[in-house]
Amino acid sequence: xxxxxxxxxxxxxxxxxxxxxxxxxxxxxxxxxxxxxxxxxxxxxxxxxxxxxxxxxxxxxxxxxxxxxxxxxxxxxxxxxxxxxxxxxxxxxxxxxxxxxxxxxxxxxxxxxxxxxxxxxxxxxxxxxxxxxxxxxxxxxxxxxxxxxxxxxxxxxxxxxxxxxxxxxxxxxxxxxxxxxxxxxxxxxxxxxxxxxxxxxxxxxxxxxxxxxxxxxxxxxxxxxxxxxxxxxxxxxxxxxxxxxxxxxxxxxxxxxxxxxxxxxxxxxxxxxxxxxxxxxxxxxxxxxxxxxxxxxxxxxxxxxxxxxxxxxxxxxxxxxxxxxxxxxxxxxxxxxxxxxxxxxxxxxxxxxxxxxxxxxxxxxxxxxxxxxxxxx
Numbered sequence: 001x002x003x004x005x006x007x008x009x010x011x012x013x014x015x016x017x018x019x020x021x022x023x024x025x026x027x028x029x030x031x032x033x034x035x036x037x038x039x040x041x042x043x044x045x046x047x048x049x050x051x052x053x054x055x056x057x058x059x060x061x062x063x064x065x066x067x068x069x070x071x072x073x074x075x076x077x078x079x080x081x082x083x084x085x086x087x088x089x090x091x092x093x094x095x096x097x098x099x100x101x102x103x104x105x106x107x108x109x110x111x112x113x114x115x116x117x118x119x120x121x122x123x124x125x126x127x128x129x130x131x132x133x134x135x136x137x138x139x140x141x142x143x144x145x146x147x148x149x150x151x152x153x154x155x156x157x158x159x160x161x162x163x164x165x166x167x168x169x170x171x172x173x174x175x176x177x178x179x180x181x182x183x184x185x186x187x188x189x190x191x192x193x194x195x196x197x198x199x200x201x202x203x204x205x206x207x208x209x210x211x212x213x214x215x216x217x218x219x220x221x222x223x224x225x226x227x228x229x230x231x232x233x234x235x236x237x238x239x240x241x242x243x244x245x246x247x248x249x250x251x252x253x254x255x256x257x258x259x260x261x262x263x264x265x266x267x268x269x270x271x272x273x274x275x276x277x278x279x280x281x282x283x284x285x286x287x288x289x290x291x292x293x294x295x296x297x298x299x300x301x302x303x304x305x306x307x308x309x310x311x312x313x314x315x316x317x318x319x320x321x322x323x324x325x326x327x328x329x330x331x332x333x334x335x336x337x338x339x340x341x342x343x344x345x346x347x348x349x350x351x352x353x354x355x356x357x358x359x360x361x362x363x364x365x366x367x368x369x370x371x372x373x374x375x376x377x
Contacts, residue, residue: 015150019153047068049127050063051125060076060077108128109133125144188221256295259300278320289349306329307327320374326367355370356371
């Protein structure tokens, strides 16, 4: 990704402001973009580079901000390069001592910081300058180390939030109101506005049937908004952990509406309450997380006009199995992107329960299929 000329140092955001953005819990990819952009701009760099594990023992350039993006993005880190050797041996001192970076046939002056992202593995944040530019200073080193620490925190926050059940309730309420009730009222406003315009037009007079239909649609929309607000209020009166799996899935579909621009369809078993009772809490939690991840990926990358979520529970031999399918009619998975953290997270969740996940190409679009075996009762 290539960005405009970096901002001057006088314009750079404070570390406290960047930390606040990370702790506010925005989308991980948006935060990574922000921090990489800050790294490049704050240090007057030509490019900022994020290196993360591709597979155990192998690393690749996952993100690039700046002019070297076309050359470096997706590039494997050679095992015999200074970065490869330092990563293989987990040697922070050797990594931070790297002073240059090869970009095609050219070399860049480099400043490197280590990112310890816990279960995500060890990565690197590097900023690159032209070889004839001014050398990096100790102040540059301190700034880059701070940004690398925020990158590590950004990668850890989703796990920390889920493991300790930290939730920003004010943010959740705002999203619920915006994605559900306010969108419904906005549609009512548009309907009534259209009716008012037609009533005021000297050329077109709406029929009584048209007026009745418009008013009836608006009344129904208001009733829907009121019902959604009541549901939000009721959800605040009970602990989140008391919500059933079905309620949580419907909540995730509602939240995804704003990002997608339309309401995803959802198909559940004929008697959802039986599914709620049958699935153990740890598997139900993973089902919700997988649906959330799939919907977020569809909103960010698929450019789809339709998304369908299906959750089913069935017998397979002597086992009981739960399967989640999320399909879209978007542009499919980019084959040039080899590291897919979303799929890796879903795969880890499946392996915990003797399951698997697969990405299936459709014409057009993609289907993510995730399934696990329920424990014997």
